[in-house]
Amino acid sequence: FSSFSLTLLLVFCICSSGLNTLYQGELELNKLLKLVLTEGERNSGLSQLRDVILTNLAEQLQKNRFGSEDDDHYRLNDELLHYVLKTVVRESCLVITKCQTVARDDFQKLLSTVPVVSPCLRYLMAVQNHLLSNTILIRPDESDDSDSSLQGETMKVQELQSSILSLATKILVGCDEVLETLQQVTTALINSDISDRETRLKGLEQVTKATMLGHLLPVLLTSLMHPTLQTLTLADALMPQLVQLVLYTSQTALLLKTQSLLFTEDPLPVGGSFGQGAKACTADDKILDEREEAGFLTGLKIPAPWAAGKTVETMHPVRDNYKFKETVHIPGARCLYLRFDARCSSQYDYDKLVIYAGPNTNSRKVTEYGGNTLGYGSRSVLGTGWPKDLVKVEGDTVTFSFEMRSGREHNTPDKAMWGFACTVRAQESSEDVSGGLPFLADLALGLSVLACSMLRILYNGPEVTREEEACQDLLCSKLLQRCQWQVEANGAISPALTPSPSPLPLTIEEDREFTYPSDVLIPPPGLMPGSYFDLPRIRLPPGIMSRLREVSGRARPQFRPSIKEVIRPDVLEEVIVSCVIKHLSLVDALQSLVNYQYREDHTEEYDLVCKIMAETFKKINAMERQLQSVAELEQKWQNEVEWKHRHR
Template structure:
């Protein structure tokens, strides 16, 4: 309270005694300079606001009083304000400071170089390591990599078995690339993100020799094990479409001592740089002793059309001090167990599987510098996020112990002590071990289902800010709990990530503005990532005590943007666009006329950038503008009419303007995600479902895309056709939105529960008003989709006929590929789901049948004709191969009648179908045994979508009661 009273006194006193301003500003500057960046975040907001207001009042124009402010006083006040902003770390104070500094044209330089240097070293704010955490597990899905399983005979000798690698995994944002379980071959799988088909094998190369794969800077690299004996070879570049080796990358000159042995431990990437982890030891040493594990970081650049690897920093050693593991396990166990019982800690530790005694007996001599034996390291999953390198190791004392289960009920909390894996975290800058995190409470993950940690594939996906792990049967997606790497954040902001220590104290005002906005941009990117992984996060945990963003802050942001646009300063523009994305999420000011003007102004600035000519705006800025407009959609366009007008514009003009088409894709992708998240009947559904006119525009785009895709099978070159096959199916944002709307309507109709409060006549017949509304919407959508499918099928028929009658050398491959391409169009994504759902009793109505019958007849005609064309061609190709030339060419032409007569009986349906791995052996579902007298207790378990359930009682299910069996 005292402080709050002092500020007005100083302000009024300084009017009569101007020297007081200078003295106060100097004292404040000296105090604040000693504060560490972000150290005042928890201080009372009122006091900090008071200091900010006081300093700003001395800086702002006082021409109305006619008083001249001395230059030194202005400089001190400005420097103190910068130091306050750095120590406080509030977005609002940063914006206010930058805005004021931009107005001060007469300020030369400020003595704050050291303060800003310390701020930038924080890399946008504190963050935790990118470990696997139970609460961050998103989903687990079964897959089959379609690569040959490792041959059990080849690894019979123990020496070879020890030299085996584990699975290696890498991601480019759309696709996942995985080797088989011993590092051989490579398979390209759909991630299920950005329109790819989850788990679909787009391409594979079974012949690739054992090694490691990594993706970064748009390049897929492979390092075979055999390169350990070829000191002049570092990597080989793999073509992402054919998965064939297309170029060698040599080892940089003088990078390794001549004649040194090496054993590669892993190759990893953070999406930009490549991390080669290796040891100068040999795997077959008779007396293994502790060797160093080195990490070399490379950047791949193109010189004269070939890829060259440049080392980035001094070689680092991954270091972990002796005894660290045993000590951390001891502490972890005792801290966890102390909550449950008051008996001696040694007994409790023994209860969880005698982990302490096991750890202390470890043979430390064979361990490398990072604390693990070399042969174990070869199978250890390793990934890097660009800030930390993480190794996943099995829990101490073997697999997580469940000895506590029979003694305690599942509710006691001890069952969650089961550690599935531990993340060992090393700092990339110096290679030092920093922390360890245990993975618990992830029962749904592949590790929770019994997969072993050694041999697991793991990687960090920069594009989606996600972690992926891959066992032999399941792939897991995890949110990244840490911040994105600073170099990736700076890449997005268009600034350098290298921070140099200042030589002088003074720094120009323009440089102060740039460095402040550099930090603000990085801070906002971290906040956006945090919001993306936790959409329901309270604002206070993102913006501290600084919410809500008010109108004058948005006005200041617009001023900064306007000045940057006039000066053509792309770095400031990119930083402010990221700020807009955060601010729009938290702008809660009431709808006053002034606020509407400011919002209108910010919208105009964004549109000015979006519609700028191509030579004046880079694609990165265009992308950020689209994200900013999309995040502020409900603020910039508050009414339904405004949003509909915007969508109509982007849907009709999108093809002619790259900015508008990008905005269309971002908005539709967001709407599709919202519809999927609100699948079952929340009130917000209507908000994400567009009207019939807009759906019609979207459908026209989808039909056009589908027809273009099918036509490509006939028109593109042989190489481009192979590339096409290895990248489809990949649904466009328009198609994804239509899929989301269709799934939303159909699932709501089929799974809707009768409304108990509805006592109208219809409800007696089991049909509520909600169902009637949905049926009307489904009929309108189905009519449009079936009409669109007719157009696409017509095009498919034309292309099929043209291909059959063409003289192309790869005609057979194109006809085979045509089927895969067709599945990538709306015929594959929309039609099967729609037709299957229309068979449901809820949708079997006379109205529906009457309305859709004519189109269904047309559909059957087109599909039958096209199927017949393809079917009659199948036997021809078998004959073309073995007959001499001339006659075979004629035979390949269209003679449907003759072909029909020669038709043989087809093999049975589903002949030779391979059962996918996750379902082949069945899955075990275990529950803890509740020790309670509950034979009268009745419990219903509902498993959605299950048609039958097979139960088998385990001997562990029995207790002392016979009736329990």
């Protein structure tokens, strides 16, 4: 049987290595791969062939990480990749379910074999790493800055982004299914009464790391935070799945954390009446509910690797004429704390370490240490000796300067010339940096960060175009923001015709409301939508116009009587302001000018009227000044013509 297996394996290897030779057509090759991927679960021979082929393809992708012409041979199409993903999801769900269903001995065997990655999962990892590394590590050709080169690189990045979006969508959907199974198994284990429940729950996290949740998802989440992949298209497509994954991971992490805390509490006393047992269960349920409300991160210590500090040390032991200088800078620190090793020593007290509060030896000197108490060399130390407690240095920078000035004596042991070692931190107590978050809590936190980043992209919307930058002043205009547009019957876009010919009071009276008759707002009968019609326009009263000019904060330019008679600024201003009010639907807001109570209740409308009128009258004033300049120029030309006629 063993010789037959070896022969069969050899045949598989030959088929795998010669795929492109034996199956030269893409259609034939895809048929073979579809066969081994779909029938592999029911046929052990085909499953072995599938594993050999996928392992070979994964190895080839890893060798060609930065892309080549052979990529198409090693990357399966979307249909075949979907079959591979289905197999990976099924394998992940199966291994998680085994944590609940298998016997105790089989569960221990499962834990010992968990790190083995299946060929299907290995291939998916290779495809994901291949696409992500090509996208993130792509570098433009600095020697070729032509437009065609830049356009080609842009198209390549867009093609890679499209491939990553397709793959990421499939992976997130698969992880959704695996997490649903994980949550069901976790809940079932918590509610079960098996004796090794605690062991199985702890082992469940280890098993989960060996599934696609541990091998695919963390790498994908980290890579999607890269600026190249922080695009609106990816955010819009992946956001629904990310939200679902955040919910699943946070809920499951909370279940495991709460159950872990209950395991660490003192066990309930055995015995007692049924009522006491019921009270105890009720108390446990209350504790569980309270902790569920607190969240899965409550009580967890977030790792802070930066809090471990930086270790500064000489060689051990120090040699003759040894010199050492190093500066440590921790940005944002108010002060630094130094903790010295208990073995610090030097041969003589003038073989010393000097500490400066600053970036160099010209900074303020803090203290100095040297010598030893071991009975060698000087047999003494500087001051009180090498510190056993923390040394505080003000500021965010400290400089160490050590010099070995004496020559080593023949009877001086290494321990008397050990040198020094010091750990620099920005806080007095060092945080525990050796451990980490539980896997699911870490996963939930990573998913939350990515989801928030994608939400920010969706909130910001598309990037500002050059046209929008050029028209920034127009886009900021309150006039244009409030303008309403409609599509006419012929497809043209024009300002919406919303007639609002409402009679306004000729004089302003406080606390008096005005309304527009409803009949003037209704188009004449017989007119179809989109057709043009004329309505008699009711002009704004002088009292309203003067009030609008007043709230705008802009006075009218001064005109010569002759020019004022020609320009007629009153008529001009009334026509323009009336159009602005009609097209921007400010009719109701005008009540704030004549009704003090309405103004108090609708402050935002009043402020909007003031801003729009300020902008409107600013433009009107500019136009009137230009008209005045034109009128003065025409008058000057007329005077010159008349003078020429008189002096012929």
